[in-house]
Amino acid sequence: MSANYWTSSQYNNNLYTKPELNDIRLSLFTKELQKYGNYWLTIPLQFKDQESGSNKQISIYAKxxxxxxxxxxxxxxxxxxxxxxxxxxxxxxxxxxxxIYLQRFLLKCSIKECNVYYLITTCLYLASKVEECPIHIKSLNLIAKSYWPDFIHSDCTKITEFEFYLIEELESYMIVYHPYDSLKKILQSFTEYVKENLEKENLDNIEDYLLNYEYLQDTWAIINDSYVTDSHLLFHPHVIAITSLLLSIVLKGEQLDQKIEKTTKIIKDIENKKNVEKSNNKAPINNKTVSSDVGSTNNSVNNTTNMHSSETKEFIIPNEEYDEMLMNLGLSGDNNIQNKTLTKDPMSPNINSNSETTELEEGNFQYQGLKEELKQNLIEKELIHKKTAKLNEFVAFSLINMQDIEDCFKEIMILYQFWTGFSVVGQSTKFDKLQKNKYNEEWIRFLLYRVYQTKA
Incomplete structure (x- = not known):
C-alpha cells in the first residue's frame, strides 16, 4: 500500500491523457464491432414513424x-x-x-460482454473490503436481487466469481486516492493564506473572505458528480478538488444573479403599477384590481422559486468529516448572510373585516419583502466577489496547472449540461432546453433489458 499519491499505482498506472484514453476506447469499440457487427441488435418499438408511417426500428450500435x-x-x-x-x-x-473500479474495468471490457448489474454489485463489494468496511455478501446479494431480479441470481457465489475477474482486469491496483482529502488540505492552506495576506484593516472581517459550510456542501456534491466523468482518469485529485471549489462559487454567483434579475424585474413592475395608479387617480374599487395583480405577480415569483428549489439535485452530505474539517479550520459553519423569512404580523387586521384594505397592505408587505430580499442578495453577491478574488489569488500563487483546471472544468460542465438538459446558447436566451439530449433513465434501462434478454 502506497502512502504517497506520487508513488502510487493510480499515478503511475491509471492516469491517462485525453488522446491515450480515446485510443484505448477506440480499440475496444473496434473489437466490439468486429465481434457483434454494426447492427447487431434491432429493437422494434410500438409506435409508427410520422414521416414513413412504418413501425419504428431502433438499432443498437455506435453510441x-x-x-x-x-x-x-x-x-x-x-x-x-x-x-x-x-x-x-x-x-x-x-x-x-x-x-473508479467500474470505470477502469470498462476500459478493458465491453459492456455488452458482461452484466453491468453484477459489475455494480461486485465493485461495491470489493471497494467495501479495500476501504476496511466490508459488507456481508449474502446481504449484498439479497438487496441487489431485490433491485434487479431479472439479472441477479440468488446464488451469491456469482459475486465472488465476478470479483476474481474484476481484480484480474484491474491488475490488483486497488488503492484509490480521492479529492476529498485534497479538499481538506486546500481549505486549510487557503485559510492560512488569507490570514497571512489579508490587510490589517480587513482582519476584523476575515470571515467575508473564507469559505463557509454552504460552499463545502456544494463542493462535496460536485466532487461526487465528477465520478460520472473521466476526470479521475485524467487529472490529479487536487486538481479535481480545486476545480470543484471554483465551480461551486461560480454556480452560487450564477444563482444569485438570476435571483437578483428576477426580483428587480418584479419590483420595477410593482413600482410602475403604483405610479400609473397615482397618475390616473383611480377609485378605491380599482385599487383592489391593482393589488390583486401585484399579489398574483408575486405569487408567480414564489411559484418559480419553489419550482427551482424542487429541482435541486440530491447529494450525499458527509457527517463527522464536515464537523472535523470545520473545527480544524476554525469555522463554526454559520453563514454571515442568513436568509430572512418574512412573516406577517399576527396583530394585522382581519381579512374579513376590510378585504380591499387588507389586500393593499398585503401587496405593500410583499413589496417590502422583495426589497429586503434584493438587499440581502446584493450583499451576498459582494461577499462572493471578495471570496472569488482571494481564491483566484491563492490559486495563482500555487503550483497547480491552470490548463488542467480548465480542462477539468469543461469535463464537469459538459456532464451538467447533458444531465439537466440545459445549455448556454446566447445572451438573449440564457438557457435553452435541449429535450433530445436530456438524461432518460427509462430508455437506458429498456436497452439494457433487451440486450441481456437477447444474449440469454
Whole structure:
C-alpha cells in the first residue's frame, strides 16, 4: 500500500491523457464491432414513424450502450451504484472507489460482454473490503436481487466469481486516492493564506473572505458528480478538488444573479403599477384590481422559486468529516448572510373585516419583502466577489496547472449540461432546453433489458 499519491499505482498506472484514453476506447469499440457487427441488435418499438408511417426500428450500435459515447449509460450506472450504496449507508469514499473500479474495468471490457448489474454489485463489494468496511455478501446479494431480479441470481457465489475477474482486469491496483482529502488540505492552506495576506484593516472581517459550510456542501456534491466523468482518469485529485471549489462559487454567483434579475424585474413592475395608479387617480374599487395583480405577480415569483428549489439535485452530505474539517479550520459553519423569512404580523387586521384594505397592505408587505430580499442578495453577491478574488489569488500563487483546471472544468460542465438538459446558447436566451439530449433513465434501462434478454 502506497502512502504517497506520487508513488502510487493510480499515478503511475491509471492516469491517462485525453488522446491515450480515446485510443484505448477506440480499440475496444473496434473489437466490439468486429465481434457483434454494426447492427447487431434491432429493437422494434410500438409506435409508427410520422414521416414513413412504418413501425419504428431502433438499432443498437455506435453510441448506444457504449460508456465513452453515451452519457445516459454513465449517469445510469452512477445512480444505480449510489442507490445500492445508500441502502447499506456506506461512506461516500466507498461508493467513489467502486465507481473508479467500474470505470477502469470498462476500459478493458465491453459492456455488452458482461452484466453491468453484477459489475455494480461486485465493485461495491470489493471497494467495501479495500476501504476496511466490508459488507456481508449474502446481504449484498439479497438487496441487489431485490433491485434487479431479472439479472441477479440468488446464488451469491456469482459475486465472488465476478470479483476474481474484476481484480484480474484491474491488475490488483486497488488503492484509490480521492479529492476529498485534497479538499481538506486546500481549505486549510487557503485559510492560512488569507490570514497571512489579508490587510490589517480587513482582519476584523476575515470571515467575508473564507469559505463557509454552504460552499463545502456544494463542493462535496460536485466532487461526487465528477465520478460520472473521466476526470479521475485524467487529472490529479487536487486538481479535481480545486476545480470543484471554483465551480461551486461560480454556480452560487450564477444563482444569485438570476435571483437578483428576477426580483428587480418584479419590483420595477410593482413600482410602475403604483405610479400609473397615482397618475390616473383611480377609485378605491380599482385599487383592489391593482393589488390583486401585484399579489398574483408575486405569487408567480414564489411559484418559480419553489419550482427551482424542487429541482435541486440530491447529494450525499458527509457527517463527522464536515464537523472535523470545520473545527480544524476554525469555522463554526454559520453563514454571515442568513436568509430572512418574512412573516406577517399576527396583530394585522382581519381579512374579513376590510378585504380591499387588507389586500393593499398585503401587496405593500410583499413589496417590502422583495426589497429586503434584493438587499440581502446584493450583499451576498459582494461577499462572493471578495471570496472569488482571494481564491483566484491563492490559486495563482500555487503550483497547480491552470490548463488542467480548465480542462477539468469543461469535463464537469459538459456532464451538467447533458444531465439537466440545459445549455448556454446566447445572451438573449440564457438557457435553452435541449429535450433530445436530456438524461432518460427509462430508455437506458429498456436497452439494457433487451440486450441481456437477447444474449440469454
Amino acid at each position: 448506444e450502450l457504449h460508456y465513452d459515447r453515451d452519457y445516459n449509460l454513465r449517469i445510469y450506472l452512477y445512480l444505480q451504484l449510489m442507490k445500492l450504496g445508500k441502502k447499506f449507508q456506506l461512506k461516500q469514499v466507498i461508493i467513489s472507489s467502486a465507481m
